[in-house]
Amino acid sequence: MEQSQELRGKWALVTGASRGIGAGCALALAARGADIAVHYHRQRDAAEQIVAEVGAMGRRAALLQADLAQPQEVTAMAEAFQRVSPQLDVLVLAAAATAFKRVEEIRPHHLAKTYNLVVGGMVQLVQEVLPSIGPGGRVIAISGQGTDFTLPGYALLGSAKGAMEVLVRYLARELGGRQITANCISPGVVDTDSARFYAQDTYPEFVARVAAATAVGRIGTAADVAAAVCFLASPQAGYITGQVLVVDGGLGLSSLPFMNQDTSP
Numbered sequence: 420m421e422q423s424q425e426l427r428g429k430w431a432l433v434t435g436a437s438r439g440i441g442a443g444c445a446l447a448l449a450a451r452g453a454d455i456a457v458h459y460h461r462q463r464d465a466a467e468q469i470v471a472e473v474g475a476m477g478r479r480a481a482l483l484q485a486d487l488a489q490p491q492e493v494t495a496m497a498e499a500f501q502r503v504s505p506q507l508d509v510l511v512l513a514a515a516a517t518a519f520k521r522v523e524e525i526r527p528h529h530l531a532k533t534y535n536l537v538v539g540g541m542v543q544l545v546q547e548v549l550p551s552i553g554p555g556g557r558v559i560a561i562s563g564q565g566t567d568f569t570l571p572g573y574a575l576l577g578s579a580k581g582a583m584e585v586l587v588r589y590l591a592r593e594l595g596g597r598q599i600t601a602n603c604i605s606p607g608v609v610d611t612d613s614a615r616f617y618a619q620d621t622y623p624e625f626v627a628r629v630a631a632a633t634a635v636g637r638i639g640t641a642a643d644v645a646a647a648v649c650f651l652a653s654p655q656a657g658y659i660t661g662q663v664l665v666v667d668g669g670l671g672l673s674s675l676p677f678m679n680q681d682t683s684p
């Protein structure tokens with residue numbers, strides 16, 4: 420189906436756009452007309468492929484590299500973006516990495532890596548690119564269900580995403596007067612490298628279990644999340660701010676003891 424081109428003339432910077440949800444967001448935003456700055460950390464080939472796909476849609480694309488846990492690299496990346504475009508319209512924060520540990524196993528370096536990337540990188544990148552974001556601008560951060568539910572091994576990333584959700588509410592309040600919105604999207608389980616890494620060898624069983632517990636009967640795709648990002652980036656979403664939009668196919672609707680029952684009592 421022909422996509423609306425309502426983001427034509429806008430620049431979107433997507434972090435973690437080499438793979439998974441970030442890559443899906445970059446492609447979906449480009450399909451709606453946006454020019455895309457594709458950020459990656461280590462996977463240059465994969466990021467170059469996304470740049471090529473954006474270019475094939477007739478949109479401009481720039482490649483940006485940074486370890487977003489390193490403040491000087493965040494600054495260098497923001498400067499690199501400003502050389503590409505003086506204007507930024509949509510900032511999508513999708514990059515993340517963590518160690519899946521029980522709280523009692525978390526060591527200072529685990530904490531530093533996850534928090535410096537997810538919380539520190541978010542705050543600093545927003546600060547550095549905000550001068551380029553004008554009225555109608557969007558900040559869209561990808562959170563996760565580990566903020567509301569206790570998922571095995573998820574304390575570190577879940578708590579960092581909790582901070583992300585709170586930061587988004589403050590950003591919404593602070594930036595609203597400039598007609599800039601800030602929101603989170605909270606996906607359920609999405610078929611990406613990180614979901615495979617989380618489940619390790621049990622991935623097929625994990626997918627089957629999650630699908631069975633999800634109202635729509637399947638796990639999510641990057642495109643499912645990207646569609647919600649495109650909505651929040653669109654002019655129609657200008658009155659939505661400070662929210663967490665759950666995109667989980669209804670995974671969070673059922674309580675475990677009732678999971679395999681139909682809806683009749």
Ligand SMILES: NC(=O)c1ccc[n+]([C@@H]2O[C@H](COP(=O)([O-])OP(=O)(O)OC[C@H]3O[C@@H](n4cnc5c(N)ncnc54)[C@H](OP(=O)(O)O)[C@@H]3O)[C@@H](O)[C@H]2O)c1
Nearest residue numbers: 435439440459460461462486487514515563608609611613
């Ligand atoms: N998959 C899920 O089920 C799920 C569910 C809920 C929320 N989420 C969230 O959605 C977002 C994307 O997840 P995903 O599953 O698509 O992840 P993914 O496939 O593992 O991709 C992670 C991305 O983050 C980048 N990255 C990793 N470490 C980085 C660092 N130190 N500095 C900068 N970038 C870094 C990676 O870059 P390189 O490839 O270049 O190394 C990659 O682009 C994450 O915030 C995740 O927490 C995912």
